Amino acid sequence: MESLPNDARADVTILIIDDEKVILDLTSIILKNRGYKVLTALNARDGIRIIGESRPQLVLLDYMMPVMDGLTALKEIKRQFDDTYVVMFTGKGGEEIAVELMKAGASDYILKPFNNQDLAERIENVLKMREIELHNRELRAERERLLCEIEAWNLELEKRVQEKTDALQKAQSEIVQSEKLATLGYLSAGMAHEIRNPLNSIALFGQLIKSGTDDPEQQEYVDKILKEVDRIDGILRKLLDASKRPRYEISEVVVGTVIDKVLEAFSPQITRHDITVVKKFRHLPPAIPADPAEIEQIFTNLFLNAIHEMHDGGILGVDLDFDGQQIIIRVSDTGKGIPAEHQQNIFDPFFTTKGTSGSGLGLSVVLRIVKTYHGKIEVERSDAEGTTFCLRLPVG
Ligand SMILES: Nc1ncnc2c1ncn2[C@@H]1O[C@H](COP(=O)(O)OP(=O)(O)OP(=O)(O)O)[C@@H](O)[C@H]1O
Numbered sequence: 001m002e003s004l005p006n007d008a009r010a011d012v013t014i015l016i017i018d019d020e021k022v023i024l025d026l027t028s029i030i031l032k033n034r035g036y037k038v039l040t041a042l043n044a045r046d047g048i049r050i051i052g053e054s055r056p057q058l059v060l061l062d063y064m065m066p067v068m069d070g071l072t073a074l075k076e077i078k079r080q081f082d083d084t085y086v087v088m089f090t091g092k093g094g095e096e097i098a099v100e101l102m103k104a105g106a107s108d109y110i111l112k113p114f115n116n117q118d119l120a121e122r123i124e125n126v127l128k129m130r131e132i133e134l135h136n137r138e139l140r141a142e143r144e145r146l147l148c149e150i151e152a153w154n155l156e157l158e159k160r161v162q163e164k165t166d167a168l169q170k171a172q173s174e175i176v177q178s179e180k181l182a183t184l185g186y187l188s189a190g191m192a193h194e195i196r197n198p199l200n201s202i203a204l205f206g207q208l209i210k211s212g213t214d215d216p217e218q219q220e221y222v223d224k225i226l227k228e229v230d231r232i233d234g235i236l237r238k239l240l241d242a243s244k245r246p247r248y249e250i251s252e253v254v255v256g257t258v259i260d261k262v263l264e265a266f267s268p269q270i271t272r273h274d275i276t277v278v279k280k281f282r283h284l285p286p287a288i289p290a291d292p293a294e295i296e297q298i299f300t301n302l303f304l305n306a307i308h309e310m311h312d313g314g315i316l317g318v319d320l321d322f323d324g325q326q327i328i329i330r331v332s333d334t335g336k337g338i339p340a341e342h343q344q345n346i347f348d349p350f351f352t353t354k355g356t357s358g359s360g361l362g363l364s365v366v367l368r369i370v371k372t373y374h375g376k377i378e379v380e381r382s383d384a385e386g387t388t389f390c391l392r393l394p395v396g
């Protein structure tokens with residue numbers, strides 16, 4: 001192997017630990033002459049202290065020493081200073097000792113008495129091996145670091161793709177939703193017109209029959225007919241509400257006041273069903289230009305649904321907040337929640353789980369109005385403990 005140039009050796013510090021002063025001095029001279037920086041210690045304890053202070057690249061360590069023997073010292077050095085390589089001096093030969101020393105982390109061992117040339121060559125070899133190994137270790141660490149970085153990037157990418165996918169899905173379902181509303185608007189405007197006129201006639205003729213007969217049985221039948229006509233008319237009205245209609249009566253609406261008004265209107269049901277209203281008005285928002293009837297409609301429909309869920313009592317929460325840009329309203333109940341498989345349908349027109357008692361238009365009306373005001377509504381939470389709708393309306 002090629003020998004190191006002298007100026008490279010000047011950067012190498014070697015510590016010799018030997019309890020025999022003569023050997024210490026002699027080895028020290030040999031190594032200094034070759035250009036190394038040399039430190040010495042007469043026992044292992046001092047030696048380990050010096051390693052801590054000066055971090056030599058190499059230690060020549062005697063095997064047989066009082067205070068702390070060479071093998072113990074070797075293990076201690078390797079434990080504390082991984083970068084410091086150790087070459088052992090041993091007076092005794094024998095494979096067993098050699099194996100034990102190498103196992104404990106020695107890089108080489110030299111039998112005493114040694115010759116100068118052999119010592120120098122062994123030292124150079126160990127130093128070269130050290131350099132290669134440390135370089136390898138650095139490369140491995142770098143590789144590890146790069147792998148971690150790639151992994152982190154992968155995760156980040158996956159996260160971004162997921163975010164974009166979610167956003168896309170949301171946008172898509174919003175499009176579907178507004179298409180449904182648009183279709184509904186188109187259909188309902190036509191239907192209302194077509195159906196309401198004959199309906200009116202039915203009601204009129206019904207009333208005529210009723211006034212023209214004294215038979216209580218017939219009167220009862222007519223009453224039933226008129227009640228059903230009323231029901232159909234109610235559905236048509238809701239249908240019209242769900243569809244787009246021009247806004248009218250725009251005025252400055254104070255949302256908190258509207259909420260209070262609707263709650264007041266519901267107070268008989270609230271009392272009857274033993275419901276507690278927990279109202280939190282945090283930051284009061286400014287008034288917004290809107291049709292008060294429409295804003296009322298939002299809360300009417302949300303409260304109706306909430307109350308419907310709490311026949312045997314519960315808590316109706318109304319939380320009003322303003323973040324400087326948006327009015328944030330949360331309407332919560334302690335009902336049984338919306339099953340996960342229904343959550344994507346509840347805003348669909350005609351989706352209902354209430355059989356004939358529900359038209360399934362309540363939430364689509366809410367959605368239509370919220371959209372008119374460029375707001376957003378979502379089910380923020382729904383589980384066996386209840387449901388929270390979160391509604392955001394921009395101001396201005
Ligand atoms: N707070 C709630 N808790 C549990 N389920 C709800 C709640 N609000 C709405 N839902 C579910 O969403 C469905 C649709 O609600 P939506 O208000 O649109 O129609 P509806 O209440 O069934 O009928 P309508 O309001 O027209 O009388 C309901 O049938 C119900 O299954």
Ligand SMILES: [Mg+2]
Nearest residue numbers: 304305362363
């Ligand atoms: Mg409803």
